[in-house]
Amino acid sequence: MRPPLRIVSIGGGNGLATLLRGLKRYVKAQPDLLDITAIVTVTDDGGSSGRLRRDFDVLPPGDIRNCMVALSEDEDTLGRLFQHRFAAGRGLKGHSFGNLFLTAMTQLTGDFGQAVKLSSEVLAVLGSIYPSTGSNVRLEAALADGSRVLGETRISRSRARIEKISLHPARPKPLPETLDALSHADLITLGPGSLYTSIVPNLLVDGVPRAISRSHALKAYFVNLMSQPGETTSFRASDHLAALLHHAGRYRDSLVDVVVVNSKPVAGKIAARYRRQHARPIENDLDNLRSLGVRVLAADLLRMPPKTAPQKIRHDQSVLAAIAFELAQQGRRAKLKS
Numbered sequence: 001m002r003p004p005l006r007i008v009s010i011g012g013g014n015g016l017a018t019l020l021r022g023l024k025r026y027v028k029a030q031p032d033l034l035d036i037t038a039i040v041t042v043t044d045d046g047g048s049s050g051r052l053r054r055d056f057d058v059l060p061p062g063d064i065r066n067c068m069v070a071l072s073e074d075e076d077t078l079g080r081l082f083q084h085r086f087a088a089g090r091g092l093k094g095h096s097f098g099n100l101f102l103t104a105m106t107q108l109t110g111d112f113g114q115a116v117k118l119s120s121e122v123l124a125v126l127g128s129i130y131p132s133t134g135s136n137v138r139l140e141a142a143l144a145d146g147s148r149v150l151g152e153t154r155i156s157r158s159r160a161r162i163e164k165i166s167l168h169p170a171r172p173k174p175l176p177e178t179l180d181a182l183s184h185a186d187l188i189t190l191g192p193g194s195l196y197t198s199i200v201p202n203l204l205v206d207g208v209p210r211a212i213s214r215s216h217a218l219k220a221y222f223v224n225l226m227s228q229p230g231e232t233t234s235f236r237a238s239d240h241l242a243a244l245l246h247h248a249g250r251y252r253d254s255l256v257d258v259v260v261v262n263s264k265p266v267a268g269k270i271a272a273r274y275r276r277q278h279a280r281p282i283e284n285d286l287d288n289l290r291s292l293g294v295r296v297l298a299a300d301l302l303r304m305p306p307k308t309a310p311q312k313i314r315h316d317q318s319v320l321a322a323i324a325f326e327l328a329q330q331g332r333r334a335k336l337k338s
Contacts, residue, residue: 004035005328008185010202012041012063015193017070022321024071027126036127037181038067041201043139046153048095052103059112061102073124132202135172141165152197159230165196171206185217187328192222195232203247213251218331220258225313229278237261238288259289263298270311
C-alpha cells in the first residue's frame with residue numbers, strides 16, 4: 001500500500017481552521033488516504049488567549065484550540081464544548097472552555113506542546129497539531145511612518161503600512177516534530193489567514209524557512225479573499241506574496257511554487273458593508289504574481305453565507321480542501337519522478 005499523502009498546513013486564525021475542516025473529510029472517508037499536520041502561530045495577545053497568557057505565562061491557546069476543533073472527529077459534541085465561551089462569571093467571562101482546558105493541561109504537564117498532544121487525544125483529532133515554537137514570543141511591527149508597534153492586537157489595529165514583522169525573543173526554536181513534518185510533506189500550505197499576524201510569524205521561527213525551502217514538497221500559498229484594514233490595506237495578491245518572500249530572507253526563491261487566488265467577484269450588500277470598514281476584495285494581479293516565479297491557480301473559493309447567518313465573507317472549506325488534495329497528489333508525483 002502507498003503511504004498516505006502528507007499535507008503540512010501553516011498559519012493561524014479562522015483561515016487555517018477552515019482548510020483543516022475541509023481536509024478532515026478526506027481522512028474520515030478513508031483514514032489511510034491523508035496525513036494532516038498543522039503548524040500554528042502562537043503570537044496572539046488579545047481576548048481570552050491574552051488574559052491566560054498574562055495570568056499564567058502560557059502560550060496563547062486560541063488558534064491551537066480552533067485547529068483542534070476543526071480536526072476533531074466529534075466536532076458536534078466535544079468540539080462545541082471546547083468552543084463554549086462563558087458569558088458571565090467573575091474571571092470566567094469571555095474565556096472559552098478549550099482555552100482553559102489547554103491552560104490546565106499545560107500546568108499539569110509543564111509543557112505546552114505536550115498539552116496540545118494530550119488534548120488532541122481527548123478530542124480524537126484526525127491529524128497532528130504543533131505550535132510553531134515553544135517559546136513565549138511577542139510580535140513587533142516596523143511601520144512605514146517610522147514607528148514600531150509591539151503586540152499582535154495593536155499591530156492588527158494599526159493604520160500605517162507594515163514594513164517588517166519580527167519576533168521577540170528573536171529566532172525562537174521550532175519543535176523537532178515541525179521540521180520532521182516539513183521534510184516529509186507532499187504539500188506545504190501557507191494560509192489562508194492574516195498575512196502579518198497568522199502566516200509571517202511562522203516564517204520567523206528559526207529553521208522553518210530553511211526546512212520549507214529544502215523540502216521536496218509542492219508549496220502553495222492561499223491568498224486571502226479580502227484586504228484587512230491597516231494590516232493589508234490596498235494590498236494586491238502580489239503584495240501579499242512579496243511580503244512572504246521578504247520575510248523568508250535568503251530562502252525566498254524556494255518558498256512558494258503555487259499561488260491560489262479567488263476568481264469569483266465579491267459584490268452586493270455584503271461587499272458594501274466590508275467597504276465601509278475599509279476592506280476590499282484582493283486584486284488578482286496575475287502578471288505580477290507570475291513575475292515572482294510562481295504558478296497561479298484561480299478558482300471560485302467564495303462561500304456566501306445564508307441570509308440567516310452572520311454576513312461574513314469566508315472561504316469554502318470544501319473547495320480549499322479539494323485544491324489542496326489535488327496539489328498534494330501533484331507533489332507526490334513530482335517526488336516520485338525526482
